[in-house]
Amino acid sequence: MSLPTVDTTVTYPAGAVAGTGTVLYTQTLPDGRPAVLTDSTPVHPVDAGWPDQGADRATLTTADGTEVPVEDCVVGATDGSSLFLGRDIPVRKGTEGWVFTVVHVLPAGTVPAEGSEVRFQVDNGYRAALSAGHTACHLASLALNKALAEAWKKDVQADAAGNPNFDALAIETSTISEFGSRDLYRLGKSLRRKGFLPDALLASPEVVEEAVNRTLAGWVASGAAVRIERDSELLTGMRRWVCDLPDGTVSIPCGGTHSDSLARFSGIQVRLSLKTADGAAEMVMETSGAPAG
Template sequence: MQSTLISFPAGTLVGEGEVVLVDQRASVVVVDATPFHPVDHTWPDQPGDTGVITVGDARVRVTEAVMVAISDEGVLAVGSDIPVKRGGEGWTWMVGHRTDGVIPADIAVGARVTLEVDADLRASLSRGHTACHLASLALDAALADLWRKEIGNDPLGNPDFEGRANQSSRIRPDGSVDEYRLGKSLRRAGFDSEGFAASIGEREARINELLADWVGSAGESRIDVDGPSIIDRRTWRCALPEGEVAFLCGGTHVRSLAEFASITVALDLSDPQLLVMTTTAVAA
């Protein structure tokens, strides 16, 4: 078996392929090539695509695309049950399509099937993911003067608050929720948490100003791939007025910032140890 060939980085929604594995117990179908974006089991930020798989009159609903791994010894693991990190040695990595109910007999190993992703959900998750990354870059920029020591920089050259403090990122249709740990270790790294708490309203306003500028610039956004399969590295690139940004990312994205009417954030520090940033995108 081989790693699944993927077409979602180019924005593709429909594809064809040959079924290589059907597991009725796990309700999973694996095809040699797919347009479905799977949720990543190591860093599950963007939910997997939904849609349908059809062959002739037979069809099955895909409730979520997930990662599937098969060990060299033949052990099959699905989604969050995969016991090793993404790309781990000794495993073959594939995209699985989790299905709703019994998989029709026509969708069997060797069958040529058509795969179709729900376009509206994909588009809203792509907007959510791009908005999430832009909000994190704007957050780094708006917090840059709060660092008392040198730390590593983000792709725009600002101190990398995101990389230091982000503990979870959840992308949803047209938005995201990010959580940042503001504990002792961040303070020891040189971050002025008190100064931040005292100026959170201004910081939020600054982030929203930056995001409005970036949306207005209507820059290009795309995903570059190192190869055609699910295990190849993927990089999100986006043109901003300050320059092009790029970082490793497994998700899906808009093609242009012109696809947004707006992106805004709300910062919540109800728990002084935990910053929650909620990002909301509005489609153009």
């Protein structure tokens, strides 16, 4: 069989944790493990370009009833002749002539037949915890932007709530974990050139932290609904995280999974810490959500 000619249909944005797929293509990776591509999957892969939310934990059951763990799940891309995985993908999503696909990596020795149907089961609890972590991460970044809104002396791009987008302009890495996230921001020269005045933040990060946590407490108390809007069910289809916050609906492009409501949390809090790296100040924002009881 040949490499797929359309993107994988993904059902995780709609909240699916189980589903079937037809095996379109398999290939043995250099480490001996098979890569399995199906027409459809509920398994969230780690994204190549912005790997903030890791892969789901899941199992794959073959047509003959053999159940194996999906050891890794990554985004792949093909031009019809070769398959590239993760960081090896040489083009951006949406590039003409390229198909993006979810790649399930199985233990060596298990190769489901091409054309056969396989069943996926995602670890529901782990997914829910990562979804909560991702939702908390978006909220914390919006609350941080709001708390730092007065620290800008120039007009810069605004975030989904209309505040200067410190998060987008300063972020280095973002890592989603179970019920939380860790965001690393660089407060260097280029951010100053864009008009950011870091002195108040550097002098008293606890004041900013308090403001962020006050905002988050209000948002969690509202129990606002969260949904993922999508143009299509294809892997590269445009998807947006939308949350009906008390001060207005916010919408952020996002390919991850999310809690369906802020009522899933009893609280969300951040901790800000400053450090110096390569002569520039860096700030870590650790966000933790507590599940509603």
